Amino acid sequence: MHTLIKKLALTAGTIAMTTAASVGAHAQTVDGDIVPNSWIFVMQADVDAGAMESAVSRDIRKAKGKLKHVYKFGMKGFSAEMTAQDAKKFANEVEGVAYVVPNSYVEIMGAPAGKGKKPPTTGEQTMPWGVARVNGGSFKGNAMAWVVDTGVDSRHPDLRVHKGKSTSIIDNSRGLTDGQGHGTHVAGIIGARDNDFGVVGVAPGVTIASVKVLDDDGKGTVDNIIAGLDYAASKARSNDVINLSLGGGYSKALNDAVLRASQTATVVVAAGNYRRHAKDFSPASTAGDNVMTVSAFGEGDVFSISSNYGNPPIDCSAPGVNVLSTLPGGQYGEFTGTSMAAPHVAGMVLKGNVSVDGSVNNDPDGDPDPICVF
Ligand SMILES: [Ca+2]
Numbered sequence: 199m200h201t202l203i204k205k206l207a208l209t210a211g212t213i214a215m216t217t218a219a220s221v222g223a224h225a226q227t228v229d230g231d232i233v234p235n236s237w238i239f240v241m242q243a244d245v246d247a248g249a250m251e252s253a254v255s256r257d258i259r260k261a262k263g264k265l266k267h268v269y270k271f272g273m274k275g276f277s278a279e280m281t282a283q284d285a286k287k288f289a290n291e292v293e294g295v296a297y298v299v300p301n302s303y304v305e306i307m308g309a310p311a312g313k314g315k316k317p318p319t320t321g322e323q324t325m326p327w328g329v330a331r332v333n334g335g336s337f338k339g340n341a342m343a344w345v346v347d348t349g350v351d352s353r354h355p356d357l358r359v360h361k362g363k364s365t366s367i368i369d370n371s372r373g374l375t376d377g378q379g380h381g382t383h384v385a386g387i388i389g390a391r392d393n394d395f396g397v398v399g400v401a402p403g404v405t406i407a408s409v410k411v412l413d414d415d416g417k418g419t420v421d422n423i424i425a426g427l428d429y430a431a432s433k434a435r436s437n438d439v440i441n442l443s444l445g446g447g448y449s450k451a452l453n454d455a456v457l458r459a460s461q462t463a464t465v466v467v468a469a470g471n472y473r474r475h476a477k478d479f480s481p482a483s484t485a486g487d488n489v490m491t492v493s494a495f496g497e498g499d500v501f502s503i504s505s506n507y508g509n510p511p512i513d514c515s516a517p518g519v520n521v522l523s524t525l526p527g528g529q530y531g532e533f534t535g536t537s538m539a540a541p542h543v544a545g546m547v548l549k550g551n552v553s554v555d556g557s558v559n560n561d562p563d564g565d566p567d568p569i570c571v572f
């Protein structure tokens with residue numbers, strides 16, 4: 199399908215239409231992959247963002263559409279609601295459209311593991327097994343982590359969240375509430391503080407910017423993820439890291455947005471939890487020098503029974519089974535998933551160096567993933 203989409207783009211000149219059916223047939227992942235009558239238009243890289251925005255704002259109503267997002271800082275483009283017929287027509291009429299794809303659903307790639315553990319809140323700090331395995335636990339510098347997720351609890355005493363740089367694409371909370379728990383858990387793996395309570399992260403005390411793109415059920419849409427990436431790309435510096443512990447069926451638009459954002463800062467993505475080849479999922483299948491796709495293993499370096507596999511696109515594996523980290527309301531608990539593996543690598547990127555220590559056992563693709571450590 200990757201090849202087919204590219205071929206369509208070439209034969210159609212400036213536009214490639216992928217139908218809901220063709221994308222669905224490729225992906226078969228999340229229930230109801232495609233958002234009805236919702237489209238992501240990707241512009242050619244050299245279009246002028248300002249001119250694009252005014253042209254699209256002007257023309258969208260004529261095309262019987264409703265504009266949702268304009269992407270200006272990373273990948274250039276926009277998202278809109280309209281029928282498939284109108285989308286095709288609009289893509290032909292607007293100058294500089296490279297291709298248009300259906301909007302689709304994504305979800306978090308991690309969930310609570312059993313009943314979890316709650317470490318004491320004073321007097322003692324727990325070193326989670328994963329942080330120890332990857333040689334995490336010290337950090338200096340001013341690099342930041344952009345957590346594109348369900349939000350992050352900014353009042354958690356074990357986290358340092360930059361309120362001014364946090365935002366929400368989906369509600370008015372500025373990314374500072376997390377009704378799900380997942381984003382707060384991811385943030386703690388990256389950078390829970392080194393103090394006398396709770397847990398310690400891979401890059402302790404690093405500043406977290408929360409970019410909320412997923413709802414309290416841990417679900418969202420690609421057009422909102424791309425808006426979150428666009429925001430991060432507009433603010434991040436080159437030594438920062440952007441973490442995407444989420445995924446869904448293959449989306450060329452999402453992969454292209456990740457690739458563009460990776461020109462600003464390293465992007466770390468979860469391989470996905472479908473125990474299938476990661477090439478069929480996004481953003482896991484993004485191939486780029488500054489994009490890292492991470493599978494998950496448990497204690498004993500044993501490959502997770504739920505992790506996606508396949509190199510490429512997987513770059514390395516990291517701890518993602520029974521991972522203890524922060525939860526909203528000053529709490530702690532264990533989650534499992536490639537969502538937990540990716541932020542271990544994000545922490546290493548912030549510390550400035552990612553190396554390899556051995557490889558996983560029981561990798562289903564027969565080519566054991568290297569284990570990323572600091
Ligand atoms: Ca701590």
Ligand SMILES: [Ca+2]
Pocket residue numbers: 507508509512561563564565566567
């Ligand atoms: Ca492998």
